[in-house]
Amino acid sequence: MQTPFLGLELKDWATIVAALLGPILAVQAQKAVESFREKQRRKAFLFEQLMATRAARLAPEHVRALNMVDLVFYGERAFGIQRRSAKEQRVLDAWKEYHDHLNNKVDDAQISLWVAQGDELFTNLLYAVAQDLGFKFDRVQLKRGAYSPVAHGEIEAEQTELRKAALSLVTGKHALKMNVVGFPVDEEALAINKAAIQNIGKALETGVLQVEVKPKD
Numbered sequence: 001m002q003t004p005f006l007g008l009e010l011k012d013w014a015t016i017v018a019a020l021l022g023p024i025l026a027v028q029a030q031k032a033v034e035s036f037r038e039k040q041r042r043k044a045f046l047f048e049q050l051m052a053t054r055a056a057r058l059a060p061e062h063v064r065a066l067n068m069v070d071l072v073f074y075g076e077r078a079f080g081i082q083r084r085s086a087k088e089q090r091v092l093d094a095w096k097e098y099h100d101h102l103n104n105k106v107d108d109a110q111i112s113l114w115v116a117q118g119d120e121l122f123t124n125l126l127y128a129v130a131q132d133l134g135f136k137f138d139r140v141q142l143k144r145g146a147y148s149p150v151a152h153g154e155i156e157a158e159q160t161e162l163r164k165a166a167l168s169l170v171t172g173k174h175a176l177k178m179n180v181v182g183f184p185v186d187e188e189a190l191a192i193n194k195a196a197i198q199n200i201g202k203a204l205e206t207g208v209l210q211v212e213v214k215p216k217d
Contacts, residue, residue, distance in 0.1 A: 055146040
């Protein structure tokens with residue numbers, strides 16, 4: 001008895017294998033497409049957050065987006081192998097430099113230089129993310145294109161001063177200054193007290209102290 005598969009040509013075997021693996025490969029391809037789209041969506045959302053808050057870098061949304069850079073641009077890991085594109089690596093390198101700068105403590109005399117350096121490093125980060133996503137932004141546009149009303153800056157500065165002042169009072173570094181203008185006064189009690197003082201003064205001058213005892217009602 002002859003086996004049915006014997007005598008099949010190579011093209012017949014290829015057809016059989018394709019028929020068996022076709023659905024599996026299709027599912028895997030669909031998963032790969034969905035994974036890529038989700039990865040791009042997360043990158044785009046992070047970039048939107050950084051762009052929207054680039055003029056308000058103390059905003060919680062801005063800080064949260066910065067802390068997500070390492071995760072969003074981590075790359076992919078398959079079969080124990082880490083894969084990361086050159087553009088993703090440039091984003092991580094830019095974030096590493098900017099993060100290191102943010103952690104540097106400076107005194108008041110160097111604050112202007114520190115802020116200027118931070119602006120350049122943050123612009124480098126934005127530019128690297130834009131390049132990864134395919135946006136055609138130049139560095140000048142990323143650095144100068146942000147809009148921040150003057151009032152917002154004043155409010156932020158005032159809130160910072162208020163927070164510092166409150167902390168100073170709570171920790172006991174400074175005392176609360178008070179300027180007392182006046183106290184509430186009872187005019188009747190004041191008149192009685194004045195008359196009593198005058199009577200005592202007269203008694204001391206004459207040497208006679210008159211005491212009036214009133215019967216109890």
